[in-house]
Amino acid sequence: MDHIRNFCIIAHIDHGKSTLADRILEITGAIDKREMKDQILDSMDLERERGITIKLNAVELHYKGYTLHLIDTPGHVDFSYEVSRSLAACDGALLVVDAAQGIEAQTLANLYLALNNDLNIIPVINKIDLPNADVPKVKKEIMDVLGFREDEILLVSGKTGEGVPELLDAIIERINPPKEYIDNKTRALIFDSYFDSYRGVIASVCVKSGEIKRGDMLIMMSTGAEYEVVEMGVNTPKEKLIDKLSTGSVGWVSGSIKTIDTVRVGDTITTKENRADTPLSGYKAMKPMVYSGIYPIEPNKYEALKEALEKLKLNDASLVFEPETSEALGFGFRCGFLGLLHMDIIEERIRREFNIDIIATSPSVIYKVTLTNGEEIEVDNPCEMPDKVKIESISEPFVKASILVPSSYIGPIMELCQDKRGIYKTTEYIDSTRVNIIYELPLAEIVYDFFDKLKSYTKGYASFDYELSDYKVSNLVKMDILINGEVVDALSIIVHKDAAYSRGMQITKSLRTLIPRQLFEVPIQASLGSKVIARETISAMKKNVLAKCYGGDVTRKRKLLEKQKEGKKRMKMVGSVEVPPEAFLSVLSNN
Amino acid sequence: MNHVYIHIPFCKSICSYCDFCKMFYDKNIANTYLDNLKKEIEEYYEDEEINTLYIGGGTPSSLDFDLLDKLFNIIKIFKLADNYEFTFECNPDDINEFLVKKLASNGINRISIGVESFNKEKLKFMERCADFDDIRTKMNLLRYYGINNINLDLMYGIPGETLEVLKKDVKLFLKLNPNHISTYSLIIEDHTKIKIANIQNISEDLEVKMYEYICKKLASKGFNHYEVSNFATKNYESKHNLAYWNNEEYFGFGLGASGYINGFRYDNTRNIKEYTEGKYHASEALLSKREVMEYEVMLGLRKMEGINLQEFFDKYDVNMQEVFPIKPLVRNKDLIYKNGYIYINPEKIYVMNEILNKMI
Known part of the structure; x- marks a missing residue:
């Protein structure tokens, strides 16, 4: 245990956390320079695209006779719940600050979280190779605002690798080994879980006391569910199967677990063989802050959407959902998210990874x-x-x-x-x-x-x-939107009374441009109770005809009609009005 | 009934809006082209009796006289039925006594002239020419030599055009006493000069006003509005074009032509090299019965008289209302059922795609 260090890297977005992690992996020999894919820990496409880390990932490294576990953390305010999970698995944190940008809002937020978790913190100024780096200024900020001493601050460049070996030495010297627990009963913290189509649910764990062996009977302490360990391993970052995870170790376990609800992130795992009476403390479960309705555009995708949400929830304890019915949108789900980015990501993953076209209603708070x-x-x-x-x-x-x-x-x-x-x-x-x-x-x-x-x-x-x-x-009021005289439940919003008129105008205007012309005139209204406060009118469609259609045009014109028909498929019928999915987010757009 | 369309893809100048298969006229290329056209016809034509023949383009009248002779020699292969209709498309500038004699002596009995407008601004936009007195003289010439069935093309909805401009055009067109008028609003097609110049359509509201004006005016002068864009004096409906809208089969010969033979719809290559190598068909598809019936609806409802339910049943051995959702559309007054015919409500003809989309 004395030779184990569990740590994470915390930083404001774009301060170079992932690049630094890559360099640490390279210098400890975990991966070859040639097989280095940039930012190896960010494995989801979406993460790479947005430059942020959403899912946690733990890597086992070996350096100077020590075993280091690097636990990656998300870098966005929406994911403070996930940050808290990974922090609880750690004993120390590298607080990374960009040499050009200096301290940012999330640097502070992350630092407070880390301090609350009683971690050893190593302040690191990253990107010192940048031409616009201002190391003395950032050093002063770290000393003045965060209260560190100058000799505690390390200077590194994730890009060139400068200062990284010294940083690794500091991790060994300044971060405490995992704490001894009061007893030797098995307690492992689930800080992440994901679903593998072949092996079922895989739980990332940090063993806080006792040990887990292959063949052990696992017990999920909050639900009582039991599973036999079929496989276990560590990521180096390549997957390596092992037979045992001992105290202080970080790795993963699988046990043909199919019921996703029983493996809850934040829960404590114990074993039948060495059963603990009390679970680990320190986890703070977060409640969703924002709710939105998610509906399949094609009604027959309801089951597929349900399955997608269930699978996403596997990796994401903070996602909640329950069935919901809308008059306008049919059957769907009311989903709770940690914040807007979280919502965006979930919706995007449903579209991309599960290939389901969805309509999301405008987000609401509680x-x-x-x-x-x-x-x-x-x-x-x-x-x-x-x-x-x-x-x-x-x-x-x-x-x-x-x-x-x-x-x-x-x-x-x-x-x-x-x-x-x-x-x-x-x-x-x-x-x-x-x-x-x-x-x-x-x-x-x-x-x-x-x-x-x-x-x-x-x-x-x-x-x-x-x-x-x-x-x-x-002083809040509920504002309804009427299309062709019918209230569209999915478009209702709660708004401050003083802002109702301008929001009403903005929403009706934007709906007027988003809803295509129909064969008849369509009024769009915003109302508070029975009082209409804004109105726009979509004039009737006048033209949709194939002006010319002779022998040479026939097949091409038919294709044109088919394309039009295809376009109509994505429309939702509100009464007799065809409404495109974008319209249901019109309450959000503000231009 | 059998029908033949022949495409002559050459033009002496290219109109700004044209997306037909065409190229600048080059005598050598045209000469070789006619050789290949002959080969194509010989490969597919099997002595059927032809009821209508249509030579379109491009600009068929752009061919030099010796090449015209060559073309008409090729066409002698077709066995023509009694009362055949033989249409030839002409650019106004190309019409002269020599040409007219040649056309008349080769059996052509219908001429379609691409006048489009007499308004200077409209013509300039289209990159075309037309002069009222000149056209009048040329029409007299055609009639003098016995070609008594003349169609004029009229375009509207040109950027900058007002209803007044259109009214003047319609008046002048009527003054010429054509037997038939085809009219189209400007369509900004891909790969045309105007598309590349990012020209925008006139407002839908104005375009519809123009269309309604044309329909009303021509009807008042005794024209039969028999198809979305076509108007004829008594008995001068285009038999060839009606074949398309009646979903009949037809041969299409030449570069970029399309045909419908033995249940196959095919499109010829638009690539002159491929055509010369004898690779005529770029795509072809055997239609299912369902598809044939869908074409019947899409094309048949373009006729103002619509589709005769008994004829539909005779053709397909099934009632049209069993295949397509007719009843709700009739209830909604999108379609009208009268005297055994189903047709688009004339008030909704300019939004008929919306109705077709609900049917097929």
């Missing part, structure tokens, strides 16, 4: 509604908002947001946050040129268009992080 009879209910779907007369008050979730920007942007940020119903808290100076502005903001505004606005208000210079703070009573 509202707490006090009824006139004193009862309090939670509403995550605008359609389920009770009648106005039955409502005493509605509260909505607020977040504590910290926005790091160059001080010249203080004005625009204040303006934006004020516009988004923000409550100003404080401004902290990072140094003479940068500030950390703290606001309380309604989560619904962040879900709506805050990110896009923030980007354009600050030319991309702002970094942003938030955590849920509390619920506050707001």
Whole structure:
């Protein structure tokens, strides 16, 4: 155990975490330089494309007689739950800061998380080879803001490998070996799981006490489910089968587990042979923050969608879903996500990996509604908002947001946050040129268009992080959208009363451009209760004819008709109006 | 009934909107082309009696006279039925007494002239020429030599065109007393000059107004609106084109031509080299019964009189309403059922694709 080090790398997005991980793998000889695929830990296509790590991955490395387990962590605020899982499996963390960018919002957020988990932290300035690197400035930031001593800070370049051997030495010297547990009963933390079509559910585990051997009977402590270990192994990063995982080790186990619900990330595994009475503590299960309805465009894909969500949930404890019916969209699922990026990724994976065309309704937060009879209910779907007369008050979730920007942007940020119903808290100076502005903001505004606005208000210079703070009573109303006189349940939203008129206008306008002309005139209306507050009209289609059709045109013209027909297949019928799937997200677009 | 279309893919100038199979006229190439055309006809034609013959292009009238003689010599192979219809497409500039005599003496009895417009701006946009007095003289010449069945093409919906401009065109066209008028709105097809220049269509609303004006005006002057884009005086409907809309089979010969023979629909190559090497058909498909019936609907409903249910049954041994969802469309007044015919509600003819999409 003395020769084991379990650590992770935490960083703001784009600060070079994955490149540094690649270099560590190369220098410890885990992989050959020639077989080096850039950023080996980011194995999903989507991760590579977006430059972020979504799924966790653990690699076993050997260096100077020590066994190092590098546990990768996601780098986005949406995935703080996953970060917390991987942190709990670690004893130390490399806090990576970009030599050109300096400290960003997520650097701070990650540091606090790591400190809460009692990790040894090694501050690392990365990308020192960049021409615009400003090492003295970033060093000063790390000392002033994070409170480290100058001699604790390591300088590396993930790209060239400079400083990486010294970093490896520091990991051995400065990170504690895994802690001894009070007893020697088997306790292994599940920090990730994924589904393999041949082997069933595979759980990534960190053995905190005791050991797991091939053939052991595993018990999932929260569900009581039992499985025999069929295979176990470590990633080096190539898969290597082993017979035993002892205390302090990180690896994976499989046991022809088909019931996905029984392997819960965050749960503790023990064994029948060496059964523990108490599970590990320290895990903080996160609740979804954002809900959206997901519906198959073709109704017969409902079962396929269900299966896709079940498979995605295997790797993603934070995804929740339950069946839902919409008058407009038919049968689908109400899904809960950690945030917008999480939602985007899940939807994209359903489309790409499972090849199911879906419609997603506009995301909603969870509202707490006090009824006139004193009862309090939670509403995550605008359609389920009770009648106005039955409502005493509605509260909505607020977040504590910290926005790091160059001080010249203080004005625009204040303006934006004020516009988004923000409550100003404080401004902290990072140094003479940068500030950390703290606001309380309604989560619904962040879900709506805050990110896009923030980007354009600050030319991309702002970094942003938030955590849920509390619920506050707001003057909220439910707005319905009517197409051709019929309320479309999937388009209803909850909106602040002061913003209702402008949102109503914006949504009806955007629907007018998104819905193609029909054979008849189609009115589009936004209403609060029975009061119409905005109206647009789609004029009737006047022309769709093959003007010329002679002997030479016949087959080509038929293909044209077939193409038109194909285009209609993706449309959803709302009453007698054909509505394209994009229209159901029109409530989100703001241009 | 048998029908033949022959494609002459040569032009002396290229119109800005044209996406037909065509190339600049070159006498040597045209000469070789006719040799190959002869070979193609000889390979497929088996002495059937031909009811209609149509020579289109391109610009068939662009051929030099000796090549025209060569073409007409090739065409002698076809055994023509009594009361045959033989159409030849002409560019107005090419018409002169010599040509007209040649056409008349070779059995041509119908001429289609690509006038398109008399408005200077429209003509300039299309990169075409036409002069009212000139056309009038040429039509008189045709009639003098016994070619009494004359079609004029009229285009509308040219960018910048107003309803007034169109009204003037229609008036002038009517003044010429043609037997038949074919009319089309401008379609911006891929790979045309105007597509490349990113020209935009006129508004749908204006285009529909123009179409409705044409229909109304021509009807008031005694023209029979017998197909979406075609108008004829009494008994001057194009027999050849009706064959297409009646879903009858036809030979298509020449570069880029299409045909429908023995249940196969085929498209000839548009590549002159392949054509010269005798690789005539670029694609061909044997139609299923369902597909044949779908073509019957797509083409037949272009006729204002529509499809005769009894004839449909005689042809396919099944009732049309059992194959296609007729009833709801009739209920919705998309289709009209009258005197044994099913036809598109004339008010909806300009959105008929929407109706076809619900049927096939």
